Amino acid sequence: MNLAVLKPGQKGRIVSIGAIGPLKRRLMDMGVLVGEEVKVVKVAPMGDPIEVYIKSYNLSLRKNEAEGIAVEVLA
Amino acid sequence: MNAQSAVKEQEPANRHGNLRPVEQRVLTIAVAGNPNAGKSTLINAIAGSRLHVGNWPGVTVEKKEASFEYQGTKIRLVDLPGTYSLSPYTQEEIIARDYLVEERPDLILNVVDATNLERNLYLTVQLMELGIPVVMALNIYDEAQAKGYRIDVAQMEKMLGIPVVPTSATKKTGLDQLLQVAVSGEKSPQLAVPHQLNYGEDIEAAAEFIAGNLRTSAPALLERYPSRWLLLKLIEGDAEVRKATNLTEETLLPEALHHLRRAHGEDLEAVLAEVRYSLATGLTREVLKKPELPRTEVTEKIDRIVLHRVFGIPIFLAAMWIMFKLTFDVSKPLADWISSMIAGPFKHWAEALLGLIHAPEWTVSLATDGVIAGTGNVLVFVPMIFAMMFFITFLEGSGYMARAAFVMDRAMHAIGLHGKSFIPMLLGFGCNVPAIYATRTLENPRDKALTALLVPLMSCGARLPVYVVFIGAFFPKNGGTVLWSLYVMGIVLAIVMGFIFKKTLFRGDAPMFIMELPPYRVPSFKSLMIHTWEKGKHFLVKAGTYILAVSIMVWFLLNLPWGVEHKRDSYLGQVGAAVAPALSPLGFGSWEASSSLIAGLVAKEIVVGTMGEIYVKKAEEKKAEKPTFAQDLQTAGSGLVKALGESVNNVTSTFGVSSLSTDEDAEKLAERTPLREELKKQFTPLAAYAFITFVLLYMPCVVAAVAMVHEFGTWKWYGIAFGYQMVLAWSMALLVYQGGKLLGFGG
Numbered sequence: 001m002n003l004a005v006l007k008p009g010q011k012g013r014i015v016s017i018g019a020i021g022p023l024k025r026r027l028m029d030m031g032v033l034v035g036e037e038v039k040v041v042k043v044a045p046m047g048d049p050i051e052v053y054i055k056s057y058n059l060s061l062r063k064n065e066a067e068g069i070a071v072e073v074l075a
Numbered sequence: 076m077n078a079q080s081a082v083k084e085q086e087p088a089n090r091h092g093n094l095r096p097v098e099q100r101v102l103t104i105a106v107a108g109n110p111n112a113g114k115s116t117l118i119n120a121i122a123g124s125r126l127h128v129g130n131w132p133g134v135t136v137e138k139k140e141a142s143f144e145y146q147g148t149k150i151r152l153v154d155l156p157g158t159y160s161l162s163p164y165t166q167e168e169i170i171a172r173d174y175l176v177e178e179r180p181d182l183i184l185n186v187v188d189a190t191n192l193e194r195n196l197y198l199t200v201q202l203m204e205l206g207i208p209v210v211m212a213l214n215i216y217d218e219a220q221a222k223g224y225r226i227d228v229a230q231m232e233k234m235l236g237i238p239v240v241p242t243s244a245t246k247k248t249g250l251d252q253l254l255q256v257a258v259s260g261e262k263s264p265q266l267a268v269p270h271q272l273n274y275g276e277d278i279e280a281a282a283e284f285i286a287g288n289l290r291t292s293a294p295a296l297l298e299r300y301p302s303r304w305l306l307l308k309l310i311e312g313d314a315e316v317r318k319a320t321n322l323t324e325e326t327l328l329p330e331a332l333h334h335l336r337r338a339h340g341e342d343l344e345a346v347l348a349e350v351r352y353s354l355a356t357g358l359t360r361e362v363l364k365k366p367e368l369p370r371t372e373v374t375e376k377i378d379r380i381v382l383h384r385v386f387g388i389p390i391f392l393a394a395m396w397i398m399f400k401l402t403f404d405v406s407k408p409l410a411d412w413i414s415s416m417i418a419g420p421f422k423h424w425a426e427a428l429l430g431l432i433h434a435p436e437w438t439v440s441l442a443t444d445g446v447i448a449g450t451g452n453v454l455v456f457v458p459m460i461f462a463m464m465f466f467i468t469f470l471e472g473s474g475y476m477a478r479a480a481f482v483m484d485r486a487m488h489a490i491g492l493h494g495k496s497f498i499p500m501l502l503g504f505g506c507n508v509p510a511i512y513a514t515r516t517l518e519n520p521r522d523k524a525l526t527a528l529l530v531p532l533m534s535c536g537a538r539l540p541v542y543v544v545f546i547g548a549f550f551p552k553n554g555g556t557v558l559w560s561l562y563v564m565g566i567v568l569a570i571v572m573g574f575i576f577k578k579t580l581f582r583g584d585a586p587m588f589i590m591e592l593p594p595y596r597v598p599s600f601k602s603l604m605i606h607t608w609e610k611g612k613h614f615l616v617k618a619g620t621y622i623l624a625v626s627i628m629v630w631f632l633l634n635l636p637w638g639v640e641h642k643r644d645s646y647l648g649q650v651g652a653a654v655a656p657a658l659s660p661l662g663f664g665s666w667e668a669s670s671s672l673i674a675g676l677v678a679k680e681i682v683v684g685t686m687g688e689i690y691v692k693k694a695e696e697k698k699a700e701k702p703t704f705a706q707d708l709q710t711a712g713s714g715l716v717k718a719l720g721e722s723v724n725n726v727t728s729t730f731g732v733s734s735l736s737t738d739e740d741a742e743k744l745a746e747r748t749p750l751r752e753e754l755k756k757q758f759t760p761l762a763a764y765a766f767i768t769f770v771l772l773y774m775p776c777v778v779a780a781v782a783m784v785h786e787f788g789t790w791k792w793y794g795i796a797f798g799y800q801m802v803l804a805w806s807m808a809l810l811v812y813q814g815g816k817l818l819g820f821g822g
Contacts, residue, residue: 017345022164022587023587023589024342024345025160025162025164025344025348026164026165026587026589027589028344028345028348028349028352029159029160029162029197029348030159030194030589030591031193031194031197031352033348033349033352034349042378042382043384044382044387044481044482044484044485045382045383045384045385045387045388045482046388046482046484046485046486047485048484048485048488049481049484049485049494049588051382051481051592055193055194056191056192056193056194057191057194057591057593058374058591058592058593059589059590059591059592060477060481060588060589060590060591060592061588061589061590062484062488062587062588065587065588065589
């Protein structure tokens with residue numbers, strides 16, 4: 001499972017981050033870290049990007065950026 | 076020679092040493108914090124009108140500074156770009172950390188969003204590595220309280236070792252106390268020296284090992300940089316720091332890092348980020364108590380509507396429509412008033428004054444048609460720039476800008492742009508100048524440059540009069556279709572060019588869309604006004620100077636050599652004649668056509684005016700009675716009242732029935748029959764269409780050019796825009812004309 005395929009309302013725990021370089025660092029700086037709980041809040045009207053809730057705030061990212069983030073689905 | 080220079084060198088030393096008292100020391104405070112933490116509002120509330128807005132050298136990132144005195148201490152406030160981290164990847168982060176490391180401010184004022192403590196503290200942890208005293212403004216504290224958050228400020232101070240002052244920049248609470256603490260920190264600096272946080276046994280051991288190594292091999296480095304920061308950056312493998320220090324993994328640190336990698340994994344950058352975040356998480360857990368049952372927040376409720384799957388896009392488009400109408404309709408009457416003032420009373424007064432001193436005719440023309448008209452050229456943009464800045468700042472401050480990007484990103488990303496590119500592109504249809512300035516909402520330099528390059532393909536309002544004249548002359552029956560085709564052509568070519576630029580100029584850059592969707596907030600009115608005013612002023616002074624200079628140059632081009640009988644003999648006519656052969660494959664290779672196009676450099680609507688002057692034998696100058704000074708004043712006054720009335724009227728009409736003045740304009744332009752009749756003799760319909768295609772696409776006008784140079788601080792992007800647009804205009808007009816001939820539309 002990766003973050004891009006979660007449905008709005010679904011929660012997951014981050015297992016690994018496949019991104020490298022600036023993208024990975026940017027994700028980490030925004031609190032997207034292994035072990036973190038993340039919830040998909042919304043998908044944009046045109047289907048991309050998505051909005052997630054992580055570390056008590058809302059973050060948006062494109063699906064291709066979310067694809068590299070592996071999650072295990074919670075509840 | 077030598078003696079002289081020696082004397083000169085001594086002079087300043089004397090002046091400082093003997094004549095002037097020792098300058099009072101200035102306390103430099105760098106303000107750092109996450110985006111959306113209320114940093115701008117806080118600075119505006121503290122510094123207000125003393126704020127000076129400019130750019131960081133060499134980049135397009137805004138720099139705000141203010142100098143003032145507080146309780147006898149001189150303070151220089153330097154606002155660092157809002158960042159989430161001090162990593163070396165974004166322009167903002169590099170600026171912030173270079174400033175902190177190289178310039179060494181006396182104090183860091185860390186603005187923290189109390190409603191979003193954990194992520195904000197991640198930056199705080201990094202600021203604490205720098206060995207510079209830190210004072211924290213625990214901002215948006217009122218909102219946190221309203222949400223039922225309880226923050227143990229005393230505990231936070233104890234754990235971090237820095238003063239923490241709860242503030243609310245919008246309500247202006249805690250600001251005095253904040254400055255008090257900052258100033259008292261000056262008297263006993265150790266008060267604000269942060270604790271050295273423990274990064275865990277392994278990392279601390281590695282840091283100690285490297286420190287020992289450096290003390291013998293390169294002690295100067297430990298002096299030059301904040302040592303804790305340097306050691307951690309070396310462990311992280313920060314590319315910039317390694318380059319600056321000339322230290323490679325092999326030369327200095329292999330053993331220390333090997334051990335760390337075995338224990339924590341290969342990516343030490345990730346390890347450090349995790350350690351810093353776990354410190355932030357731990358701190359948050361210790362000091363923050365959240366209510367058990369969080370209420371549905373206002374932001375969530377608004378987003379449910381604004382980001383709705385079906386209504387999201389219509390709502391966005393409606394918001395954009397309102398912004399577009401307000402920007403251009405509200406400013407238009409004022410702009411019209413300004414230009415009528417310039418063309419009327421100011422010109423008369425200048426002529427009268429110069430007449431009094433018997434100035435030669437050409438100086439009168441230079442003063443009125445060159446300098447005064449050039450000033451008018453600058454001033455007419457001012458209402459529009461102010462209006463645009465106001466709305467952009469409002470959209471950003473309220474939190475809707477991020478949503479706009481979220482809604483539009485899919486479509487914009489498809490052509491290589493960013494969701495936020497939509498707004499500049501849209502504004503481009505009104506006028507390219509504010510559109511280019513609006514690219515400042517894009518953080519990534521690549522997205523920003525690409526957007527600015529494509530904005531000129533959006534057919535601006537100044538091109539419309541040219542289309543209308545030609546459509547009236549050649550395509551009166553299907554004018555709507557022809558007009559529509561031009562707008563669509565611009566958009567389609569923007570998509571094509573976006574794709575080409577993505578594959579060529581910007582190949583390899585990986586743009587990101589990792590963006591916070593901040594909670595909605597009501598922007599502070601004062602903050603909004605200060606920002607709008609500063610930007611408008613900036614345009615007036617910086618861009619204005621260039622625009623004026625170019626206008627004067629164009630005057631010379633148009634009017635020299637002085638006293639030529641025939642326009643053909645002016646420099647403009649000569650240049651036009653020289654260029655004409657290059658345009659003949661496009662169907663309009665006459666000196667008249669090319670001269671008009673060159674004059675369009677000032678503003679594209681000038682093409683029409685110039686054609687009028689060149690083609691239509693000017694009727695004998697009407698000897699109209701010059702209005703008196705009093706009459707002029709009266710016209711000016713009543714004109715302003717009328718303009719303001721129209722502006723207000725346009726605000727209301729935006730929300731009701733449309734009051735587009737295009738019909739009126741069209742009628743007015745249709746009245747100029749002599750020009751239309753003359754054009755019919757000079758152009759075939761096919762050549763006419765090729766000509767308006769060329770007008771749509773060729774070089775940006777001079778004001779747009781200045782905006783591009785001004786906004787980017789380099790001629791590079793304007794150069795590229797000029798080049799590709801000329802090529803594009805020429806090839807498309809060629810395609811239209813030659814292709815049309817082949818298809819049998821006549822030559």
